[in-house]
Amino acid sequence: MSSLLLDVQGVSKYFGGLQANEDVSFQVNKGEIVSIIGPNGAGKSTLFSCITGFHRLDKGQVFFKGQDITNRKPHAIGKLGVVRTFQIAQVISDMTVLENVMTGGFLKHSRVPEVRKRAGEVLSFTGLFEKRHRNALSLSISDKKRLEVSMALAMEPELLMLDESMAGLTPVELREMIELIRKVRQRGVTVVVVEHVMEAVMELSDRVVVLNSGRKIVEGPPKEVVANPEVIRAYLGERYHAARQ
Ligand SMILES: Nc1ncnc2c1ncn2[C@@H]1O[C@H](COP(=O)(O)OP(=O)(O)OP(=O)(O)O)[C@@H](O)[C@H]1O
Ligand SMILES: [Mg+2]
DSSP states (O other): OOOEEEEEEEEEEEETTEEEEEEEEEEEETTOEEEEEOSTTSSHHHHHHHHTTSSOOSEEEEEETTEEOTTOOHHHHHHHTEEEOOSSOOSOOSSBHHHHHHHHHTTTOOOHHHHHHHHHHHHHHHTOGGGTTSBGGGSOHHHHHHHHHHHHHHTOOSEEEEESTTTTOOHHHHHHHHHHHHHHHHTTOEEEEEOSOHHHHHHHOSEEEEEETTEEEEEEOHHHHHTOHHHIIIIIHHHHHHHHO
């Protein structure tokens, strides 16, 4: 039986006259990987920000494990177990890889030796342990993406929300990131991704939610969603179909 983890109900967010999210509802069950796709400007990152407390909603409610988390602070939502990454790696600081991951660890733990030990474990899991003493800003794009995931994992989330973790990766790096996300799920973490890389969406997702102009237009299993005429018209177009041939 599936158990409901995240319940997003009728979320609307306006920037002046712009409807960035309009009455968006969707649910995520424990253990799932759900993808959110849609054209540039569809409102995907805004929805992440609304769920995780980085934006105040104008309408709607967000529940995590039955608890109303609407408009709570990101820190409080993180402590409850909902952690996101950002599309633009804005959280990585001019410190070592290990120190960056440690900043995540302080969300749930306060003793430095314990936080350092846990951060090392996370880096072993994500494959960055050998680079733990490198300056984080010197990492490749791929390793920066991996570091962001590591920092998020150090916060010990139950629900991990990844905003475009696969953008700009080579095919080999893409395979590695897909494998890492699978491993994260095997650990019992539920995952929501915002993603344009359809190969990853098709391989990873149990369910796909499609946004267009702030609204949810379609939701379903990946194969059904990519064959949906409305999704092809609004987003995939010839791009995806050409790529499949
Ligand atoms: N802080 C903000 N202030 C004003 N407008 C914003 C703000 N953030 C986003 N928007 C606008 O809201 C709309 C949705 O943006 P959002 O970043 O959520 O889209 P997205 O689906 O994540 O797009 P992309 O695929 O390009 O990342 C866009 O029109 C964007 O310009
Ligand atoms: Mg975005």
